[in-house]
Amino acid sequence: MKRWGESSFEAQLPPQTVLDQMEMAVIVCDRFSNIIYSNEYAQRLFGFRGEESIGRSVLDLGIAEEDRDQATELARHVLKGGVWEGTFCNIRADGTTFYTRAQAVPLRHPSGSVDGTVIFAREAFRSNQRDRERFGLLERIGERLAGSLELATTLRQMADTLVPQFADHCFIDLFSGDRLIRRVSRHTGGWTPPPGTWAQVGEPVSYPPDHFCSKAMARREAVLVEDLMQHRFSAPSTASMNLSREVGVTSVIAAPLLARGELLGVMSLALSGLGNRPDPHYDGFDRDLVGAIAGRVALAVDNAMLFEAERETALAFQKDLLPGDIPPRLDGLQIAWRYEPARPLESHGHGIQTQVGGDWYDVIPLSAGRVGLVIGDVEGRGARSAAVMGQLRAALRAFAQDDKPPAEILRKLDEWTRAMSKSRRPRPGEEQPRPTLVSCTYFVYDAWSRVLSFANAGHDPPLLIQDGKVGELEFDSKGAMLGVRGSGVGGEILFNEESCELKPGSTLVLYTDGLIDRRPREDGTYYSREESRRMLREAVAAVAHEDVETIANAAYEAVPGDIDDDVAIVVIRTSDEELAVEQRVFAAEPIMVSEARRMAADTFAAWGVDPEQAELACLLVSEVVTNVVLHAASAPAPRREPVMPQVGGLGSGSDALPSLEEELWDLGVELGRREPATKEFRLRLRRGARSLWVEVFDSDLRLPRIRSAGETDEGGRGLYLVDQLATRWGARPTADGKAVWFELPLEPGGPVGA
Incomplete structure (x- = not known):
């Protein structure tokens, strides 16, 4: 039915007509990044026919090799509901290079779920090819450097962006103390300099005073050598000079890496005969461009170095709160453990999480050869979670020395957790401090009787390997997490005591939830916990008869994809032999x-x-x-309360008393005759x-x-x-x-x- 004021043409205009008339590429992909629609402008821009693109991956649309990893990460980001906008380098079907300014948004189902992505793109520049490359390079470098705080990743992405598009050779040297150490040596076409010529990654570098890199650091500005063959300078070595002549280095730019007034090192870019360029020379514009790039690189390097120093401090702090690298030798048990902190998470504008977590584990010798085992996870990340973990571990070790049953140990630990929550000050913006929530399971194992007693507080059950079969140790009650009562949840929290007998040679695999939670697929989606558990069981089953170290490694590698939470794994195996x-x-x-x-x-x-x-x-x-x-x-003998017997036929006078006393006396004598x-x-x-x-x-x-x-x-x-x-x-x-x-x-x- 036509609305009021609506023309006949507007009422019948199909959406396809509108999309085909747009001077912008529109590409729709499913959750696996396969193209399900592209308009006519997209086909002209990328140089393909419409039917050729349907069903193909969007990565096949001529995205340059150096941008493929970034495109994959962005697809994951958008499939999680995010939005991205930036510049990509593309290669048309005819081999020409061009840049596109693109925006990617999630394609949502009416229910709200993300079913795919929609990409809007247009050609970024219409001037000459070299100007387009220069402008696109600076923008893309800024995008790359904003996405990582890991030094190695930052330097790798930097080199991938510069070579081969802007340089045939890229070197980045950073100071370590008073020495320059080569951190990047990247070359076009995968070429590698022979040993003993140009310094390799990890080797020290010493530039003569008249070298262009020394001049750049001394002047604290970019230095251009337009024609290296006409430039007289001293090389670090004769072999270095000879190799430069052999590969035909023609032009060089060296720029100092300065951040907050401190000289961090030097970056040098070179063109040579290896690049097969029509004009292998830099000019003044290129020098200024490299100077701007070096400033961004220096700031990113400085941030990455500060971040790594802080992260190493946090990891050292957490490591000191956990048991040592070598498990104790205990009778009737083989033990292996592994702890892995989460890797930094690059979230493209949503902040970078790089903090340690609160996962912990412990093996505690108890009385008469018995052993206490614990695996746990403090909710949250950062130094606070690690500090809480350290306090809980110390408290549990102290409580365990009382040799109380596991359920009673968890009750005391729950009280300790709630007391810590109440004593913590609120963070800025918090009216009240968030309660501390902790999941853990505490076990006590007697290797002589093979009895395992345990109580659980909201933690995942461990894997149990018996007779070569992998299952889970069954919990009758999962139990509430420690600290739940402090979070406002009513009711009394009970921790149930359970026990079972482990067969000779049984193996338990204890782990924290970082092992199975939020592990990414290649398409940007995540494995479900059920899928992760299945892969974990399959990986452990494949090495069930191997030693405990092999099982621990197999468990860690079971689910593909980077972890975004700490992982703690403890593997214990009972002895095949009976103990005396x-x-x-x-x-x-x-x-x-x-x-x-x-x-x-x-x-x-x-x-x-x-x-x-x-x-x-x-x-x-x-x-x-x-x-x-x-x-x-x-x-002392147990106190016995006297019992007054019901005596019938007694009068109410004084002559009735002797009869009552006599019966009580007889009763007492009778009780006394029983042998204790x-x-x-x-x-x-x-x-x-x-x-x-x-x-x-x-x-x-x-x-x-x-x-x-x-x-x-x-x-x-x-x-x-x-x-x-x-x-x-x-x-x-x-x-x-x-x-x-x-x-x-x-x-x-x-x-x-x-």
Whole structure:
């Protein structure tokens, strides 16, 4: 139906007619950068027929090789909802070079999702070819330098832009201390100078005083040598001079790299016979252009160097908060771990995120050879997240020494996390500080019983490899992240205790979510978490029978694409062999002290323990067992509440009282005739590769403590001896009492009393 005021021609004008009359190229691509539409101007501009372009990648539209990586990155940026505008170098179907000024916007579905990209382009310049190249070069260099804060990337992109379009040879030398070090040596056509001629990347460079590079640095301005054959100067070496003549270097521009008044180095560009140019000479305009380029390069280099220094400081800070590079040697376990910080993210105008994160892991030796394992991730990035991670790791190690169950450890860590959130000051613009949220899983593994106990706080389950099959360790409850209660979420947070028995040779792969989150595809989209998990399982399954280091590396390389978050990986494998253990239950009577010592001596002899070490161990066994027996004998009897029986037929007078007392007396006598339960203790001996562990279990809830015995006291020195002679000792509560334990080294002359 025609609207009021609308002409018949306007009502019937199809969109195709409008697009074909536009003096601007319009190209529509799907999510995979394949062309699904192009108007007539685009076909004339790029030199192809319409039907030839449909279904082809937009990269095939003559985008110059040096701009292809940038085009791929921009496609990813636009597919995420961004907009980009800039200049590209293109090559027509007939081989001519031209520049286009382009804008790319997302093609959105009515639902709001991005289905592809729309590119609008027009030819940037209509003057002579050389002027177009000069103007486009400066603009494109600015775009390239704005996209990276990594020094190596900045220098590489700089050289890719200059060679071969503006120079046949590009050198960038930067100061390291008082020496110039060559950082870039790029040449047209992939040509490489022979060794011993022009300095290679990483080698020092020394220019004579009359060299054009020395003059540029001394004058702090660009120096032009229009005809090198007519210019007399001293080269760094005879071989260098001979090579310049051999390749036919004709013209050179050297420009100092100055940033904030400081000389960072020098950049030199040269034309030679390798470029096959019709006029291989620079002019005054080129000198001014290179001077402007050098200023931009210097600022980008300075920013990159400052950024790298800050990043190295942050990484060193975080590395010092994490365990060392070499995992500890523990009985019944093989361990490998890997930590990788996120790479800098180039986001084309949306800021560059380059900060470290809060991923952490730890392996904590516990009592009697047991091991605590943790993997966790503090939400957010930067020094604050790393600092929070360091505090949490220290707090967890302290809590773990109490040998409490994993669920109780997480409850205490949750309280610690919420306390940190409350004590933090708000950032500028925040009314209240954001709560600290942390995901982690804490495990306790007993290599002798092969029992793994654990509790989870919102972390991804680890992979479990058993009998060559890869699955996931099942969590009955994922649990809430630490700090959730501090974020305003109501309700009590419970951390459930779970346990399972690991088969001999089982392998656990613990990891943080940076391993599977936001890994980019080549088309700019991202793998889903399900796809990433599948690739991770497949990669681990392929090396399931290899050593733990190989599995850790395979896990890290499983999902392609750069990581944009920190990654921590811990791989542990249980032993195929059974570890030596012996235990026996004794009555808590003095006569059993010698029996316990005899059992220990026989066991140590059977294990081939050094006699001196065995004698020392037996002495400490006697002291601990004696302490248990004495306290068992002196332990107060449980308090029993009297129960008033219902006695029938009693009168209300005084003559009824004797009958009541008599019945209560009879009841008390009857209770007294029951024999009390015999108190017992259990002695358990464990042997590892380098240590002996002794544990004594009893039902007394009181934990032992060292007391100072007087000169005339007959007792009170047992635990003091244990403290002085054992490597470590302690006591931990159990479900029905406590366990007192100590550790001794197996090697003769080992660290006693350390």
